[in-house]
Amino acid sequence: MNVPAFGLGTFRLKGQTVIDSVRTGLELGYRAVDTAQIYGNEAEVGAAIADSGVARDEIFLTTKIWTENLSRERLIPSLRESLAKLRTDYVDLTLIHWPSPNDAVPVDEFMHALLQAKREGLTRAIGVSNFNIDLMQRAIDAVGADQIATNQVELHPYLKNRKLAQFAREAGIGLTSYMTLAYGKVLGDAALVDIAAKHRATPAQVALAWAMQSGYAVIPSSTKRENLAGNLLAVSLRLDDEDMQRIAGLDRGERLTDPDGLAPAWD
Incomplete structure (x- = not known):
């Protein structure tokens, strides 16, 4: 399954703010929405989708499993809880949000549990987030590259993640850029x-x-209608080779998300 190239992120958006953002986004034509268990907004995202008038099968919905739910015993029950909050029988994509701190839950264990969730119809595709090359390889060894729809990572003009991007490309796994701005x-x-x-x-x-x-999916967020509409226009913008080369020159390895105790050793 291909991840839509353009979607709506909901990180840091809570309560009525996230309801308004998702509702406005769907009104404007967004058809992919990204949330996560740890965002604490799955119920509001579900409410906004339910009230939008847009058919569920027209929306590509992603959520992410938090680290305390990675064990074989917790992963599927926690995903069922997410589905209840999201008011849906399935999500289109479920990601491992961050690798298990200190490998407390082995990659093999949570990837097999995630694959089982797919087999049970709880999610149509599976993937990972914030995985370095070593963790991606271990996920591939566990379930096969063809089962991994994406690795969602920080990617922007100042952080190109070139080694990881090359590895993903060679493995045939797409990348989703978060914090693109x-x-x-x-x-x-x-x-x-x-x-x-x-x-x-x-x-x-x-x-x-x-x-x-560059071949990445993006999930920008905004609370303003004007910005939501403006971001959507990026889909039809075509940059030339000179533009792409100028942006390539901005890379300075500037990582903005590196939480202690969660982040792996980046490549």
């Missing part, structure tokens, strides 16, 4: 502002278009 840092970047002016676009649209043209 680098917490808004790209919005004032001189090179992106210049490229945006050339295309009568915005720096946000340029960053998102760069990621999609």
Whole structure:
């Protein structure tokens, strides 16, 4: 299963804020929504989808299993809890959110539990998030590369993750870029502002278009209708080779998400 190239992220959005964001996004034409158990907003995302008038089978819905639910005994029950909150019988994609701290739960164990969830029809596809090359290889050894729909990782103009990207490409596994706008840092970047002016676009649209043209899926979030609509226009923006090369030159290995006790040893 291919992960949609463009979707709506819900990280850090809570309560009525996330309901409004998802409802507005669906109204504007978004058809992929990304949430997670740890976001604490699955029930609100489910409510927004239920009230949207958009048929469930038109929406690609992703959630992620939190680290304390990775054991064989907890993974599937926790996913069933997520489904109840999301008001759906299945999600389209379920990811392991972060690898198990200190390998407390072996990769083999949680990947097999995730595959079992797929076999039971609780999720249509499975994947991982925040996995380095070693962890990706162990996941591949457990269930096969063809079972892994994506690895969702931090990727933006200042962090290209080139080694991981090459490994994923060679394994035939897609990458999903989160934090594509680098917490808004790209919005004032001189090179992106210049490229945006050339295309009568915005720096946000340029960053998102760069990621999609690099072969990555993106899941930007926003609480403002104007920004949600603007981000969506990135789907039709085409950057030329010169633009892509200029953005390639911005890489400085700047990682913005590196939580102690959760993050693996990055490549």
